Structures are given as C-alpha cells and as structure tokens.
Amino acid sequence: xxxxxxxxxxxxxxxxxxxxxxxxxxxxxxxxxxxxxxxxxxxxxxxxxxxxxxxxxxxxxxxxxxxxxxxxxxxxxxxxxxxxxxxxxxxxxxxxxxxxxxxxxxxxxxxxxxxxxxxxxxxxxxxxxxxxxxxxxxxxxxxxxxxxxxxxxxxxxxxxxxxxxxxxxxxxxxxxxxxxxxxxxxxxxxxxxxxxxxxxxxxxxxxxxxxxxxxxxxxxxxxxxxxxxxxxxxxxxxxxxxxxxxxxxxxxxxxxxxxxxxxxxxxxxxxxxxxxxxxxxxxxxxxxxxxxxxxxxxxxxxxxxxxxxxxxxxxxxxxxxxxxxxxxxxxxxxxxxxxxxxxxxxxxxxxxxxxxxxxxxxxxxxxxxxxxxxxxxxxxxxxxxxxxxxxxxxxxxxxxxxxxxxxxxxxxxxxxxxxxxxxxxxxxxxxxxxxxxxxxxxxxxxxxxxxxxxxxxxxxxxxxxxxxxxxxxxxxxxxxxxxxxxxxxxxxxxxxxxxxxxxxxxxxxxxxxxxxxxxxxxxxxxxxxxxxxxxxxxxxxxxxxxxxxxxxxxxxxxxxxxxxxxxxxxxxxxxxxxxxxxxxxxxxxxxxxxxxxxxxxxxxxxxxxxxxxxxxxxxxxxxxxxxxxxxxxxxxxxxxxxxxxxxxxxxxxxxxxxxxxxxxxxxxxxxxxxxxxxxxxxxxxxxxxxxxxxxxxxxxxxxxxxxxxxxxxxxxxxxxxxxxxxx
Amino acid sequence: xxxxxxxxxxxxxxxxxxxxxxxxxxxxxxxxxxxxxxxxxxxxxxxxxxxxxxxxxxxxxxxxxxxxxxxxxxxxxxxxxxxxxxxxxxxxxxxxxxxxxxxxxxxxxxxxxxxxxxxxxxxxxxxxxxxxxxxxxxxx
Ligand code: SF4
Ligand code: SF4
Numbered sequence: 126x127x128x129x130x131x132x133x134x135x136x137x138x139x140x141x142x143x144x145x146x147x148x149x150x151x152x153x154x155x156x157x158x159x160x161x162x163x164x165x166x167x168x169x170x171x172x173x174x175x176x177x178x179x180x181x182x183x184x185x186x187x188x189x190x191x192x193x194x195x196x197x198x199x200x201x202x203x204x205x206x207x208x209x210x211x212x213x214x215x216x217x218x219x220x221x222x223x224x225x226x227x228x229x230x231x232x233x234x235x236x237x238x239x240x241x242x243x244x245x246x247x248x249x250x251x252x253x254x255x256x257x258x259x260x261x262x263x264x265x266x267x268x269x270x271x272x273x274x275x276x277x278x279x280x281x282x283x284x285x286x287x288x289x290x291x292x293x294x295x296x297x298x299x300x301x302x303x304x305x306x307x308x309x310x311x312x313x314x315x316x317x318x319x320x321x322x323x324x325x326x327x328x329x330x331x332x333x334x335x336x337x338x339x340x341x342x343x344x345x346x347x348x349x350x351x352x353x354x355x356x357x358x359x360x361x362x363x364x365x366x367x368x369x370x371x372x373x374x375x376x377x378x379x380x381x382x383x384x385x386x387x388x389x390x391x392x393x394x395x396x397x398x399x400x401x402x403x404x405x406x407x408x409x410x411x412x413x414x415x416x417x418x419x420x421x422x423x424x425x426x427x428x429x430x431x432x433x434x435x436x437x438x439x440x441x442x443x444x445x446x447x448x449x450x451x452x453x454x455x456x457x458x459x460x461x462x463x464x465x466x467x468x469x470x471x472x473x474x475x476x477x478x479x480x481x482x483x484x485x486x487x488x489x490x491x492x493x494x495x496x497x498x499x500x501x502x503x504x505x506x507x508x509x510x511x512x513x514x515x516x517x518x519x520x521x522x523x524x525x526x527x528x529x530x531x532x533x534x535x536x537x538x539x540x541x542x543x544x545x546x547x548x549x550x551x552x553x554x555x556x557x558x559x560x561x562x563x564x565x566x567x568x569x570x571x572x573x574x575x576x577x578x579x580x581x582x583x584x585x586x587x588x589x590x591x592x593x594x595x596x597x598x599x600x601x602x603x604x605x606x607x608x609x610x611x612x613x614x615x616x617x618x619x620x621x622x623x624x625x626x627x628x629x630x631x632x633x634x635x636x637x638x639x640x641x642x643x644x645x646x647x648x649x650x651x652x653x654x655x656x657x658x659x660x661x662x663x664x665x666x667x668x669x670x671x672x673x674x675x676x677x678x679x680x681x682x683x684x685x686x687x688x689x690x691x692x693x694x695x696x697x698x699x700x701x702x703x704x705x706x707x708x709x710x711x712x713x714x715x716x717x718x719x720x721x722x723x724x725x726x727x728x729x730x731x732x733x734x735x736x737x738x739x740x741x742x743x744x745x746x747x748x749x750x751x752x753x754x755x756x757x758x759x760x761x762x763x764x765x766x767x768x769x770x771x772x773x774x775x776x777x778x779x780x781x782x783x784x785x786x787x788x789x790x791x792x793x794x795x796x797x798x799x800x801x802x803x804x805x806x807x808x809x810x811x812x813x814x815x816x817x818x819x820x821x822x823x824x825x826x827x828x829x830x831x832x833x834x835x836x837x838x839x840x841x842x843x844x845x846x847x848x849x850x851x852x
Numbered sequence: 853x854x855x856x857x858x859x860x861x862x863x864x865x866x867x868x869x870x871x872x873x874x875x876x877x878x879x880x881x882x883x884x885x886x887x888x889x890x891x892x893x894x895x896x897x898x899x900x901x902x903x904x905x906x907x908x909x910x911x912x913x914x915x916x917x918x919x920x921x922x923x924x925x926x927x928x929x930x931x932x933x934x935x936x937x938x939x940x941x942x943x944x945x946x947x948x949x950x951x952x953x954x955x956x957x958x959x960x961x962x963x964x965x966x967x968x969x970x971x972x973x974x975x976x977x978x979x980x981x982x983x984x985x986x987x988x989x990x991x992x
Contacts, residue, residue, distance in 0.1 A: 357985070362918070363918070364918070603978060603982075604922070604926075604978065604981055604982070604985075677963075680963075680966075691923070691926065751967075752966075752967040752970060752971060753967070753971055755947065755963075755964055755967035755968060755971075756947075756948065756952065756967075756968075756971070758950060758951040758952075759950070759951070760854030760949075760950065761854065762853065762854065763853055763854060763855055763856035764853070764856065765853075765856065765858065766856075767856035768856045768857050785856060785857040785860075786856030786857060787855055787856050787857055787860065788854075791963070791967070832853075
C-alpha cells in the first residue's frame with residue numbers, strides 16, 4: 126500500500142513534466158518535405174524570405190555546393206539582394222545528437238548574414254530544459270556579421286581579430302557544431318559568388334629527376350592516394366563491394382606525371398595546360414556507382430568530386446575534363462572509370478596539402494531524406510618531389526583541441542580533484558584506522574571537501590554533472606557511429622567518464638556516487654545539514670524490507686530508458702528528465718517551468734529528511750553504474766562475526782548491509798562508516814569484547830591486523846637448557 | 853574477506869587448474885551457461901535454453917548474411933539474454949567475487965545474475981555487432 130502510494134507520488138510530477146515538454150518541440154525531429162533537399166526550387170519549400178529580408182523572388186538552386194539568389198523587385202527590375210543556402214546542401218557537420226541541425230541561412234551581397242532559421246534539429250538538450258528560443262537567440266548573434274570574419278564560441282579577442290559568440294549554457298557542443306555549420310556554409314557560398322577571394326599560394330617548383338617509380342612506389346610515397354567509401358557510410362545496403370574505390374594523384378610533377386602517363390602522354394597533357402593550371406587523375410577500381418555522376422550532362426558540372434585546399438574548393442566543369450588513355454606505371458591496377466581533371470583556380474598550389482573530396486548523399490532509412498555526406502583523402506607531395514621540400518604548414522587546431530586549450534586551467538583543477546579523491550580513497554585503511562566511531566574527521570575532511578568541490582565547482586560552475594543521457598548516447602554511438610570529436614568537445618565530462626569507468630571496476634560506483642556526483646553530494650550534504658540543524662528527530666530511513674523492494678525501481682527505470690532509446694532517442698531523452706540534474710545545475714531551479722522545479726526541489730527537500738532518496742530508488746545513472754559494480758575488484762572488508770553483529774548495518778545510511786552482514790556493493794556509497802567501525806576497538810562489538818577481556822586478564826593490547834582482529838598473543842616458547850648453554 | 857557469511861562462497865568449477873587450463877575453463881564458464889552433471893538444472897529450462905540459444909545463433913548467422921537488420925539482432929540478443937539469466941541461475945548459480953583474475957566465487961542472487969549476464973552479453977553482443985559492421989555485413 127505504502128509503496129504504491131509512494132510510487133504514485135513520485136510519478137505524478139514526471140507525468141506533468143512530459144505534458145509541458147511538448148510545448149518546446151517546435152522543430153525537434155519534424156518531418157521535412159523531401160523536395161527541400163532535392164527540388165531545384167528550394168524556396169518553394171523553405172521560408173527563404175524570412176532569412177533574406179527584402180527579397181521577393183528567388184532563383185533556382187545553382188552552384189556547387191548549391192545556393193539560391195534572392196531578388197528585390199524594383200519597379201519591374203530585379204535586383205539581387207543576397208543569397209540563401211540550406212546548411213545540409215553544403216556540410217554534414219553533426220551536432221550533439223549525431224545528426225545535423227538543418228539551418229536556412231541568408232547572406233547579403235556584401236557577405237553579411239541577414240537571417241538564420243532552424244528548420245529541423247534533433248538535439249535532445251534543446252527539447253527539454255533549454256528552450257529552443259536559446260538557439261534562436263544564439264543564431265541571432267550572426268546577424269550583421271561578415272562571413273569572412275573569424276567568429277568563434279567564447280570571448281571576443283580583438284587583438285587576434287576574433288569575434289566571440291555567447292554559447293548556450295549547457296549546450297556547448299551543439300553551438301560549437303552550429304558555428305562550424307554557419308561559417309562553413311557562408312564561406313562556401315561567399316567564395317563561389319566572389320565575396321571571399323581565394324588565397325593565393327606560392328606555386329610549387331619541381332626538382333629534375335630521372336627516376337621512374339612503379340605504381341607500388343608511388344603508392345608507398347603518397348604520390349597516389351586511395352579513397353574508399355563504403356555503402357553503409359551512405360545508409361545503403363552493403364553486398365561486400367565498396368560504394369566507391371578511387372585512386373588519384375597529381376600529374377604536373379614531372380617524375381610522377383611521366384611515370385603515370387608515359388613521356389609522351391605527360392608532354393601532351395602539359396602542352397594543354399596554361400600557367401597556373403594543374404591536372405589530377407582519378408581512376409575507379411571498384412564500386413557501385415560512377416564518380417563522374419550525371420550532373421555534368423545536365424549542368425556541365427561534375428557534382429561528385431571536388432578538390433579542396435584549406436578553405437578553398439575547386440569544382441570541375443565539362444571543359445575541365447580530359448580523357449585518361451591509360452596508366453603507364455608498372456603494376457597499375459585495372460580500372461573501369463577514369464578521368465583527368467584540370468584545376469583552374471589561381472589559388473591552388475601543389476606545394477601545400479589538398480584533399481580529394483567525394484560528395485555523396487546519405488539517405489535516412491526512416492524518412493528517405495537525403496543529407497549531404499562527404500568523404501575525403503589528403504594528398505601532399507613528398508619532400509623529394511618538391512624543390513626545397515615541403516613548406517611549413519601550420520594547421521589550425523581542431524575545434525575540440527581549442528576547447529581543451531581554452532579550458533586548460535579548469536581541466537587541470539578537475540583532474541587534481543579526481544586524483545586527490547582517488548588517492549584519499551586508496552589510502553582508506555590508514556584514514557579509517559586513525560578515525561573512530563565518534564571522530565571521523567580524517568575521512569570526512571576528504572569526503573566533505575570532495576562534496577563541496579563537486580557541488581560548487583563541478584556542478585554549478587563547470588556544469589559537468591554526468592547523466593544517463595550520455596550513457597544512452599554513447600551506447601548508440603558505439604553501435605552506430607562513433608565520433609571522438611563530439612565527445613572530446615566536452616572535456617570535463619569526457620575525463621569524468623574515464624574516471625568513473627575505471628573506478629567503478631576497481632572499487633565500485635560508490636567512489637563516484639558517494640564522493641563526487643554533484644547531485645548525490647548535494648543531496649547527502651542537505652541530510653547532514655538537516656541533522657546539524659536539529660532536524661534529526663524528523664529524519665528517517667525506510668524499513669529495510671520496503672527499501673529492498675524499492676531499490677529495484679532504479680534498475681527498471683534504467684532498462685526502460687535503454688529500451689525506449691532504441692525506438693526513439695528523443696523520447697528516452699525526455700524521460701531522462703527523471704534526473705533532476707539539468708534543473709539543478711544546468712538551467713537552474715528558478716529558470717525552469719514549475720513542474721521541473723517542483724520535482725527537483727521536492728527531491729532535494731526530501732533529502733533533508735531521508736538520506737539520498739533519489740540515489741537509492743530513482744537514479745538511472747546510479748543503476749547503470751551499480752550493475753558493473755557487481756564485479757568491482759576491491760571490496761570493503763568483513764569479518765566472520767559480522768554475520769551476527771548488527772552494529773555496522775545500523776549505522777549504514779545506504780541500508781546496504783544485509784541481515785547476514787554482507788554488503789550489497791551495488792548500493793554501497795563507500796562512505797567508510799562501517800570501515801571506521803571495523804577497526805574501532807570501542808565500537809566494533811567483537812573487538813570491544815576482546816579488548817575488555819585482555820584488560821581484565823592484564824594482557825597487552827596488540828595492534829589490530831588487516832583482518833580486523835587484535836594480533837594474537839603467542840607466549841614465547843621457553844628456551845631449552847641446551848640452547849641456554851650455546852648462547 | 854569481502855563477505856561476512858562464508859556460506860555464500862562457492863568453489864571454482866575448474867578446481868586447482870592454472871594457466872591455460874584455467875583460462876579455458878573461465879572461457880567455457882562465460883560462454884556455456886548450462887551446468888553439468890547432477891547440478892545440470894531443470895530439464896525444461898535446459899531445453900528451452902538450448903532452443904533459444906540455437907535460434908539466437910541462427911539470428912547472428914542470418915545477420916552476417918545480411919538477412920536481419922540491426923534492430924532485429926538487438927532484439928534477439930536481448931531475448932536470449934533474459935533467458936540466459938534463468939538458465940544460469942538454474943545450472944550455474946554463482947558469480948565471481950573480487951577481481952577477475954581471482955578464484956573466489958559467491959552464490960548469485962537474481963540481481964547478481966542479471967548484472968553478470970547483461971554485462972557479459974553487452975560485451976559479446978557489441979563485439980559481434982561491431983565486427984559485422986566493420987566487415988560491412990550489417991544493415992543499419
Ligand atoms: S545515484 Fe545518481 S544522483 Fe546519486 S550519486 Fe549516484 S549518480 Fe549521483
Ligand atoms: S556504511 Fe559501509 S556499507 Fe554502508 S554505505 Fe557506508 S561503506 Fe557502504
């Protein structure tokens with residue numbers, strides 16, 4: 126009866142939470158018309174005029190990657206006012222959910238952003254907790270900014286010409302990805318239409334050589350590169366064949382060009398090229414599709430391959446195509462499709478690295494919507510093929526590395542905290558031996574410091590509260606698409622998880638839950654404060670039998686979430702609001718709608734009267750960590766007498782010690798109270814008994830050994846008469 | 853000792869075996885859920901277990917041949933895992949206590965077995981799943 130009532134009480138606010146959440150789901154996972162990504166008339170399916178104010182008509186999709194032009198009607202005269210682009214036509218950068226945020230972007234003819242509109246997103250974090258309006262507000266920061274500027278998330282640094290944008294608290298990964306999407310999309314179009322000029326790079330000079338490398342030599346020194354795309358990468362069914370198996374290389378370099386085309390072939394190709402023009406070859410040795418595609422027949426553009434150098438891209442038109450009549454290099458493979466393409470952009474230089482990009486479309490199984498997916502392979506002539514060797518190239522740090530560098534101090538402090546707590550716990554034997562039942566400050570000093578830092582620094586300041594949603598996301602990423610960059614973008618969470626996984630196997634979940642989880646610490650701290658403030662007489666534990674039944678609830682919640690996540694990650698993320706973490710630390714108790722505040726506040730309020738109610742019965746993360754705790758390597762100690770003695774069990778706030786004196790390691794928070802008792806000869810009944818017996822018998826109190834007993838007194842054997850004589 | 857009640861302790865099934873023999877016995881213990889001899893467990897459960905194990909194995913083979921989708925194999929594997937918990941509780945009702953390289957076992961409660969089977973099968977399932985995916989044999 127009681128448990129049912131309790132259950133109902135716990136579930137009611139949850140139901141309310143779910144009802145109110147629907148209001149935030151405007152563009153979350155909505156179904157977009159397939160024509161949006163395929164029709165030439167993009168603006169028939171997207172609100173283009175909203176992102177390019179003043180435009181009354183729009184062109185069809187043009188360019189590679191595609192964009193549309195917007196016009197104003199000046200007394201029957203059409204004047205171009207800017208461009209509109211769909212982010213997924215240009216880039217496939219995924220956000221936190223692993224899926225891209227489909228964004229419509231407007232830019233005027235001067236290259237300034239005029240509007241940004243999210244058409245669809247799959248970010249659970251924006252579904253609940255953080256309102257979608259935050260993303261709109263974030264995007265509005267781009268309005269009026271020039272596409273060629275250096276725009277990043279974080280503080281502005283005028284001395285480095287860097288314009289900083291305010292991130293959305295709690296959704297850093299999402300906005301970092303969104304910034305990349307905005308800048309990549311804007312830059313691609315701005316370059317095509319001439320707003321951004323290509324970088325002019327010094328041209329390569331080639332040394333003279335008589336060498337005639339074979340195909341194998343060319344592959345080994347990187348002069349010929351290999352790009353493979355698997356059908357699964359595009360959401361297609363595999364039959365063991367690659368979707369695309371391409372080899373490519375740079376032909377202007379005389380040694381390489383002659384080896385591949387033969388002397389005459391090379392000379393005739395070079396004779397066709399004007400100064401500043403470059404030739405590459407591509408062959409397809411296997412595959413399910415053509416790398417030339419059919420775009421060049423319709424629009425004169427090869428829309429499946431592209432060369433990219435840094436931020437400049439070079440596309441090929443029908444006039445840039447030359448027949449490849451054969452490969453002269455010994456050992457060259459057989460192929461069934463081939464081409465020589467001429468790069469005509471002035472900015473290209475073979476002295477610097479470049480990439481061959483295969484532009485594919487990923488097809489979503491459920492919606493049949495196509496999203497852009499590209500695959501690339503880097504090419505850089507080896508030192509020996511360049512006069513003076515390769516020039517020095519400073520590659521910009523990847524985004525995740527920038528985040529790590531920006532947060533270096535915070536990361537350092539966090540690692541010190543984790544190692545400090547682990548070191549204190551590793552020395553638990555020393556700490557508990559020096560503590561007593563009445564005075565536990567040696568243990569508590571470390572534990573309480575851990576709590577305070579985890580609440581203040583980890584929880585409120587760094588917002589690094591681990592969550593079950595991360596477990597679900599990782600689980601799915603592991604099975605479907607693992608992206609290191611995504612997880613590395615949140616360094617504290619990344620480090621925390623490594624720590625959690627290691628310590629769960631070594632000691633069990635208790636080190637994280639009992640010492641470092643921000644919400645768990647806050648919850649137990651409130652209990653201790655309640656006790657210190659004279660509320661002890663109102664504090665209670667549930668009866669053991671009821672507790673034993675209710676503790677299973679959290680596992681049911683965890684498995685429920687896991688199961689739901691296979692059908693709908695979005696729904697699982699919504700249900701994961703059973704964790705009050707987002708409300709408490711990420712968004713703030715006072716910044717959310719009342720059902721969330723009530724739920725989190727209620728749990729914290731209840732924590733004053735009973736120890737860690739959320740951890741014991743509801744926390745799915747605690748359950749997920751408790752399960753592998755079954756195999757923790759090093760458990761707490763027990764002695765034979767523990768089977769009959771109930772002293773430890775009485776003092777265990779986690780109700781983790783059963784009637785036989787065994788510890789349920791899945792429930793234990795490693796508070797060490799029972800370990801203090803274990804060595805305390807005034808509190809542990811069998812020890813106290815032995816102490817009294819020895820006192821009475823006038824025997825000395827020997828030290829307590831590792832098994833928790835006084836070292837036995839063995840009377841020294843009497844020396845024999847012979848021994849006496851010899852000494 | 854991490855257990856107060858020594859009655860909970862169980863003998864390792866591989867006795868005194870060391871080195872390769874010990875590893876082989878451990879491997880068999882993890883991969884073969886049925887007990888042997890007199891402790892073999894109830895016949896009905898054994899038969900149901902054998903039946904579903906064969907079906908789950910066929911499901912993996914069908915997946916490798918490209919006839920089953922990712923969702924379906926996850927479903928099959930989950931179904932088998934649920935039954936394995938009961939098969940093991942019946943025939944091999946113990947789990948390891950302490951480090952995996954140790955030789956201490958304890959009686960398994962339902963929760964112990966659930967944790968053991970879900971964790972072990974997560975590792976086995978994920979390795980098979982990822983290998984098939986890497987070989988391009990899985991339909992996602
Ligand atoms: S049970 Fe949950 S809330 Fe409690 S300490 Fe563990 S992870 Fe934190
Ligand atoms: S008293 Fe002992 S068993 Fe209970 S939570 Fe603390 S360490 Fe764990």
